[in-house]
Amino acid sequence: MSEDLEFVNIFGDKVDTTKRIKPAKRESTGPEKYHKGWRVIGVSPEAIAAAKDERERAIQAAKKRNADYERGTNTRLGRAAVPPPxxxxxxxxxxxxxxxxSKPFxxxxxxxxxFDMAKKAGWHRVEMRVLAKGEA
Structure with missing residues (x-):
């Protein structure tokens, strides 16, 4: 009962399933040069606070794991390295x-x-970048 399957397309023509067809590479239709505006980027105070909270949680979790290990309640995981402050x-x-x-200017x-308002609001490493390709 080893019959070979034959595949056909919608017109009833046999289709060879053993060869792969590589699609043609898409040509870029966009211009060689363009300008999409300006973007202001930096490190916000909220990101600093979130990173600080995350570090504190990691320190507390490592201390708790080490305390459990010392008591002998959680010996299969071993001791954890406590992150620095x-x-x-x-x-x-x-x-x-x-x-x-989110949207460029x-x-x-x-x-x-x-840029000026971000500096006054406490942002760090604030930069203003041009979003362009080529000499646009």
């Missing part, structure tokens, strides 16, 4: 930069105003 300045140096606004003056 949160160092805000070191974290800011390596923190990912997030946009101050269309006017450079508006981006500059947002």
């Amino acid at each position: 949160f160092d805000e300045s070191e974290w800011i140096k390596s923190a990912p930069l997030k946009p101050a606004r 269309e006017v450079p003056e508006a981006a500059q105003l947002c």
Whole structure:
């Protein structure tokens, strides 16, 4: 009962299922140069507070796990390394930069105003970037 299956398309023509068809590479239809506006990015005070809270939770969890291990109630996991205390300045140096606004600014003056307001609001490592390709 080892019959070979034959596949056909909607017109009844046999289809070879053993060969793979590579799709043609899509050509870019966009321009070589474009300009999409300006974006203000940086490290927000909320991100710093969230990272600080996360570090405190990690420290408390490690201390609890070590205390359980010392009491002998949780010996299968072993001891945990307690993370060092949160160092805000070191974290800011390596923190990912997030946009101050989800939509890019269309006017450079508006981006500059947002840049100034972010600085006054306590943002760190604030930058204003041009979203462009080529010499647009």
